[in-house]
Amino acid sequence: MKRVALTFALLMLAVTVPANAGLFDKTPKPVFLEAQGNRAEEFKQLVRDDSALDKVAKLPAPNPAKVAIATIRMNFATQSSASSTENRSGGKTSSQYVDYNLLGVQPKDVQKMVDIFYADLTKLLTSRGYAVQSQDFLLSESKFADAVASTKSPVASEALVKKEMAVTAYAGQTAPFSGMGHGAMDANAVSRAKSGVILLELDFDVDIVAMTKASDKGVWLQWKQIEHKPALHVKSGWVRVHINGKGAQFSFLEKTMLPGEVFASVEKKATSVTDTAALVIGTLMGAGGSSSSYNITPVENFPEAVAKSLQPFAEVIANALPLPAAAQ
Numbered sequence: 001m002k003r004v005a006l007t008f009a010l011l012m013l014a015v016t017v018p019a020n021a022g023l024f025d026k027t028p029k030p031v032f033l034e035a036q037g038n039r040a041e042e043f044k045q046l047v048r049d050d051s052a053l054d055k056v057a058k059l060p061a062p063n064p065a066k067v068a069i070a071t072i073r074m075n076f077a078t079q080s081s082a083s084s085t086e087n088r089s090g091g092k093t094s095s096q097y098v099d100y101n102l103l104g105v106q107p108k109d110v111q112k113m114v115d116i117f118y119a120d121l122t123k124l125l126t127s128r129g130y131a132v133q134s135q136d137f138l139l140s141e142s143k144f145a146d147a148v149a150s151t152k153s154p155v156a157s158e159a160l161v162k163k164e165m166a167v168t169a170y171a172g173q174t175a176p177f178s179g180m181g182h183g184a185m186d187a188n189a190v191s192r193a194k195s196g197v198i199l200l201e202l203d204f205d206v207d208i209v210a211m212t213k214a215s216d217k218g219v220w221l222q223w224k225q226i227e228h229k230p231a232l233h234v235k236s237g238w239v240r241v242h243i244n245g246k247g248a249q250f251s252f253l254e255k256t257m258l259p260g261e262v263f264a265s266v267e268k269k270a271t272s273v274t275d276t277a278a279l280v281i282g283t284l285m286g287a288g289g290s291s292s293s294y295n296i297t298p299v300e301n302f303p304e305a306v307a308k309s310l311q312p313f314a315e316v317i318a319n320a321l322p323l324p325a326a327a328q
Contacts, residue, residue, distance in 0.1 A: 030255040033312035039319040047250040057322050059243045062196045065324030067125050068133040071201040072171035074114040078102045079165040080209040084226050098228050099293040100209045109303045110167040116307035117314060118171035124318035133197060135173040141193050143186050147175030191242035202317060204237030208296060230266050230296055232258045232309055239317060260309035262299055269293040
């Protein structure tokens with residue numbers, strides 16, 4: 001009897017909860033970056049760790065303050081999609097599929113984006129009092145030189161799980177330490193070999209569409225459509241800081257929404273004959289749903305526009321490093 005009562009109470013709660021809330025709602029809270037902002041607080045929100053900056057501050061800061069950028073890897077989505085299906089009462093199902101394609105963006109464009117980002121980050125670190133080391137400084141270390149030699153950038157790739165088309169590029173002469181055999185252990189080895197300098201690594205994914213499904217919000221016992229809109233953002237990634245073989249690593253656990261206008265237009269594509277037939281058959285079989293596809297046209301000078309939108313993100317990363325003693 002108690003189990004029946006509990007079940008009934010849960011069902012009643014699901015009915016009375018507002019549609020935009022949901023039972024045990026766990027709505028993600030993206031970090032919105034603007035031209036001016038509290039970069040330290042934004043970094044804490046991004047990694048969901050209030051003590052993140054304290055952990056970095058405890059690392060043995062080099063004196064004089066030197067930084068070597070070992071890795072900047074950007075994975076830029078050129079296609080983004082999501083689907084959602086739910087079994088409903090009476091054996092019926094509801095489903096939705098959303099797809100966006102970014103037109104005309106080439107690997108060379110993504111390479112330009114990440115190279116500009118590298119230059120902007122270097123300027124920011126210099127303005128904070130750091131002496132940013134040239135790539136020759138790291139290339140003299142065999143492990144780093146081997147990693148650079150194995151880097152093939154830019155690389156067109158397709159994610160295996162979500163099947164999202166993307167282009168991956170590494171900045172300048174930086175190396176792919178995120179792969180097998182070039183991970184944190186190798187970075188630690190390089191950091192020990194190159195003592196007296198901060199070794200910085202940054203790896204992040206940029207997406208073109210913000211999508212939220214009911215499951216992302218922890219919604220139970222109710223059907224909710226996928227929310228979606230074109231929006232440039234850092235979807236995920238991580239940053240590592242190594243000093244004399246000691247380090248700290250933080251994963252980006254929240255979406256970072258970027259400012260600026262980088263899309264000229266968004267147009268919904270006409271429904272194909274195949275899509276229409278599938279929907280008709282689905283309806284006859286007791287299933288309901290929708291399928292929508294969109295084309296995104298980028299603005300002129302798209303690489304420069306994206307790089308400008310990424311400047312606040314570069315500031316967040318630069319401010320995550322301990323301030324040099326001379327600048328305090």
